[in-house]
Structures are given as C-alpha cells and as structure tokens.
Amino acid sequence: MAILITGGAGYIGSHTAAQLLAQGEEIVILDNFSNSKPEVLDAIRTLTGRDFPFYQADLLDEGQLEQVFQENAIHTVIHFAGLKAVGESVAKPLLYYHNNLTGTLNLCRAMERHGCFSLVFSSSATVYYLGCNTAPFREDFPLGSTNPYGMTKVYIEQILTDLAASDSRWRIALMRYFNPIGAHPSGLLGEDPNGIPNNLLPYIAKVALGELPCLKVYGDDYDTPDGTGIRDYIHVCDLAQGHICALDYLKDNPGAHPINLGSGKGYSVLEVADAFERASGVKIPRVIAPRRDGDIARSYADASLAKEILHWEARRGIDEMCRDAWNYTLLHRQQN
Helix, strand or coil: CEEEEECCCCHHHHHHHHHHHHCCCCEEEEECCCCCCCHHHHHHHHHHCCCCCEEECCCCCHHHHHHHHHHCCEEEEEECCCCCCHHHHHHCHHHHHHHHHHHHHHHHHHHHHCCCCEEEEECCHHHECCCCCCCCECCCCCECCCCHHHHHHHHHHHHHHHHHHHCCCCEEEEEEECEEECCCCCCCCCCCCCCCCCCHHHHHHHHHCCCCCCEEEECCCCCCCCCCCEECEEEHHHHHHHHHHHHHHHCCCCEEEEEEECCCCCEEHHHHHHHHHHHHCCCCCEEEECCCCCCCCEECECCHHHHHHHCCCCCCCHHHHHHHHHHHHHHHHHHC
C-alpha cells in the first residue's frame, strides 16, 4: 500500500516525499514538471537511499491517472499539484479554473473508483477573505479571494467538503498554510522557481547572487513596527511534517477538516531581509516601492488547532529558514 503524492517533484511535495520515505512509507509520485524539474527526483533518492514509482503525468489526463491507480495500491493521496501564480491566474483565469478544479475532480473520481477515500489537500491561506478578516486567521473565518488562483482553492475546499458530507467513507484534511520558505538542511532540496520568483525568499536569494539588482519593498507605511508588511513564514520541512501529521489524524476522523499550518506569528519584509543578510553575509540592497493593491499589513495564522488535533507546531525560526535557503542556493548554483 502506498501514498500517492501529486506534484511530488515540486517544492513542498518533494520535502514531504523525502520525509515519508525517511519514515519508511511507500510512496508514488505524479508530476508533469510544469513548475518542477526531473533532477528533484534524483535528489530525493540520494537523500533517502530509497526508490519509488514515478509517473510523468497530468491530472487532466484521466487515462494517465487511471494507470497510476491500476498499477499501484494507493490508500491515501496528498494533493499538491496545481498552478499557483497569482498574477498569471489574473491574466489566465480559464487556465487556472480548468487545471486546478478539473484536475482535482479527476483525482477524486479515480480515488473513488479504486476505493481510496483518504485525502490531504494542500490548500492555502489565500482562502481567507481579507475584506473582513484580521490576523490571526482562524479556520472558522469567512472565505473568499481577490484572484482566480485563490478562488480555485476556495472552490476545491467546497467541493471536498460537499464530497465528505455525502459519503462518510471520505476523510479529508484541508491544509491552509501561509508562506513556506527555507530548504532541506542537506541543501539537496529547495525552492527553484522558473523565471523571476514570485515569492520573497527566492527573490532575495537572487539579489544576493547578483542576478537581480535589489529587493523591492512594496510599502513601508503600514501599521507595523517597521512599516513593512508582516507575513507568517514557515519552514518547508515543518510544513511537510504538518501534512504528514494529517495522515495519522484522518485514520480515525471522517469528514472534511480545515487546518491552519503556520508559525502563529509573523515576520516583516525587512526582518526577513535582515535575517538573510545574517545567513549569507551578503548585503541585500532594498528599494521602497508603492504598496500593491490587495496587500494588507498583517497576515498570520492562529495555529492552535493544528497543535491540538495534529500535535504539530512549527519548530524552526527565521534564521534557520534563511540559513537553509542560502545553503540550498549555493549548492544548487555550484551544480548548474
């Protein structure tokens, strides 16, 4: 019996795969490499000393998905696969709605056909409607989003909630996480986005390498201690472990369960940049730019439910996150 990881070659998926293998679990990875690289699979094998079935497949292809379930005894799915760039989703909403929703529907139908009813869905804190919610965000807050990417997460959560309500065999965890950063301490796994990074830490890393001229800080007049936006950053290894803890919880808990994964506190943009300077020894030039539409002063989780029911909490701080990210950046640069 194996755990299927969709998007398992991606940033969070690869760290989750490595941790599961290290714990002795059997896994199957499915990925179409739209935002990941085949070399990640070799890194997982090197890191763990274990092999696993891999399928270069797309959830939109029902034939490929059926093959995965026919050839493997899948008892649980951790679902990471999906398009995730906010800006691109605004420009290409049909692409995002079709890929993320249809892919998930295909996956659920395949699971149902093969008697697999345990699903950990990698959702997002973008499901919290910023117009009426204030930090810390709790799982019972109203949902909504200002962009198509976020709305795909909202709609998928609703679909999965309805599915679990219709059939008591389904056990589903809806993992709402905030801002994953960092890398595996070995330096073998980390975040390597295609093109110019959308996320803060990969962007800072490229500034430190001299590949980008400076860090643009969007707004320094927020109601925060240093005027820059505060976000809930979480080490990717802590995040991966949170998904794994959800697997155990689902064994005895049918239904759909929204759960925040976060540190429960926030770091400002300048605090992250300062921590990266400490980790790298490289000065990060900063330029203040106007606020971006839709940004808020503070966004961080109330993570008490995860601690209560999953017995999980984030353990690594911002300095460790930046240290591991820089270690990965340097090792990855040497290899390429």
